[in-house]
Structure formats: C-alpha cells, structure tokens
Amino acid sequence: MKSIKFIYVLVPILFLALLTTSCSKDDDDDNPVITSEVEGLVKIQELTNATHTLELFNEEGDFYTGYNSVSIRLKDNATDSYIEDASFSWMPMMQMPTMQHSCPRSAISKASGKNTVFQGYIIYQMTNTDGSGWSLTINYSVDGVDYTATDTIVVRQNDNQNVTSFMGNDDNRYIISLIKPNNPIIGINDLMVGVHKMETMMSFPVVEDYTIALDPRMPGMGNHSSPNNTDLSYNISDQMYHGNLSLTMTGYWVLNLKLMNANDTILKGEDVTEDNTQSSLYLELEF
Missing domain, CATH: 2.60.40 (Immunoglobulin-like)
Structure with a gap:
C-alpha cells in the first residue's frame, strides 16, 4: 500500500513540473525580442530617468575614438517592456577645460528588421587618456510626450589612428x-x-x-x-x-x-x- 500511495503522489508532482517547464519555454517563445533583438551585441551602458531606461549596445561593449555604430532599446520602467515606436535625437558632449564641443553623429532610426531596436552612429574625434570627458544626452518622444536622459560615458582611445x-x-x-x-x-x-x-x-x-x-x-x-x-x-x-x-x-x-x-x-x-x-x-x- 505504501508503494501505491507513493505513485499517486509522485505522478501529479511530475505532471506539475512538466507543465511548469513547458509554460516557461512558451513564455520565452512568445517574447523572442528578449533574446534575439540584440543578439551578437554587447551592452555599453544604460541611461535612465524616472520613466524609462535606454540601453546602448554595440559589438564591442565600449565606445572608442572614431566611428561607433550604436543600437538603442527603450524600456518602460513600470512594465519592463520594450517600446517599439519612439523618435530620438542625441547630443554627445566633450567637456574641455575652457570650452565644450560635440562631434559628428547620425540621425537615429529603427534598425532594419527589428521591432524594438533603433540605430545610429557617433564619431568621437578625441578623448582623455582615462576615457573621461564625454557625456551623452538622448532626447526622445513616446506617444507625443517628450523625455530626456543623460549621463557621463567612457570613450576609450583606439590603438590606431582611425x-x-x-x-x-x-x-x-x-x-x-x-x-x-x-x-x-x-x-x-x-x-x-x-x-x-x-x-x-x-x-x-x-x-x-x-x-x-x-x-x-x-x-x-x-x-x-x-x-x-x-x-x-x-x-x-x-x-x-x-x-x-x-x-x-x-x-x-x-x-x-x-x-x-x-x-x-x-x-x-x-x-x-x-x-x-x-x-x-x-x-x-x-x-
């Protein structure tokens, strides 16, 4: 009788475990954007405000002097979901001892074939020896509401003159x-x-x-x-x-x-x- 009782208890436990595993996999399949939208890219850093988090990616995971292709994702902090429709502009800024200046950069547009990834480039023409001196401000609009996020960034010196x-x-x-x-x-x-x-x-x-x-x-x-x-x-x-x-x-x-x-x-x-x-x-x- 003890063996029969064990089987009756074990079967529903195994069924529940299989069901839980299956549901977990289905949740991932329903949200391929979580893993596939930035596949092959490395996060550089995040810019945050009270409403959103802007995730910055490229292939290296760092900014370097010269040309930088940058991918951006915008996350709603309240829902933890990524926003598909937004418009962006950005302003990189180098603070010098007696002045400040920006650098060449592109417009930001939706990345081809992506739902939640936006893309542009920045060309940093110089940096300090420790990578300091630069900040990045991103202005953006979602559903007609304007937002901004800004933070300091590190720009590393490329080994060669690129x-x-x-x-x-x-x-x-x-x-x-x-x-x-x-x-x-x-x-x-x-x-x-x-x-x-x-x-x-x-x-x-x-x-x-x-x-x-x-x-x-x-x-x-x-x-x-x-x-x-x-x-x-x-x-x-x-x-x-x-x-x-x-x-x-x-x-x-x-x-x-x-x-x-x-x-x-x-x-x-x-x-x-x-x-x-x-x-x-x-x-x-x-x-």
Missing part, C-alpha cells in the same frame, strides 16, 4: 573617420570612410561630392604600396565615401590620403614620394 581632425586649406575643419573594413583580408577590401565638416562646435554635417585619393603603404616593409587601389568617392545612399583598398599582406598599414573638393582643389594631404614618405593626412590599419 579618425583625424584637421584644418583644410579652405579654413574649414574636417573630420575623417575609418568605418570599413572591420575585418581586413589579404586582397581587395571595401574601404568606407566618413567625411564631416565642423560648422559650429555643435554641428558636424556630412561633406558631399568630394574625392579622397588613396595610397596605402607599409612603413615597416620599405614603405611599399599595393596594386588595384581606387580613390574614394561619395555615395549618396549611405552618405559615405567608398573605394577599393588592396592589402597584400598582414601587418601595419598607413592609408595616405588627399582630400579634394568638388573643384579638385587639394584641401589636405600630399603625394608619397622618396623624399616624402607619408602624407600629412592619413589613417592607420593593422591586421
């Missing part, structure tokens, strides 16, 4: 940033570069219809170049500059550049010769 800020011969300040290749290969790489002009300390519009001459060199290997490179031209679809970058071997490369306006006037940079081994306008790449 962004450069300079004064052109036309007395305008420009910022050129390396965007691609992310994972260089031996062979022909799609080279993508951003070009922005500083109109004010807060405004950095995209520069259109210029040309960038390219001459990649390996300083550690006799400063040799490579074949089949092409100069960079403006692409209206993504508002970036594209060209072909030929890399014949792994190692440290200097991408010597010359920036020319729509009239082919050189604004910055020089040819590489035996006497002039590097342009004053360049980016660095190592793989």
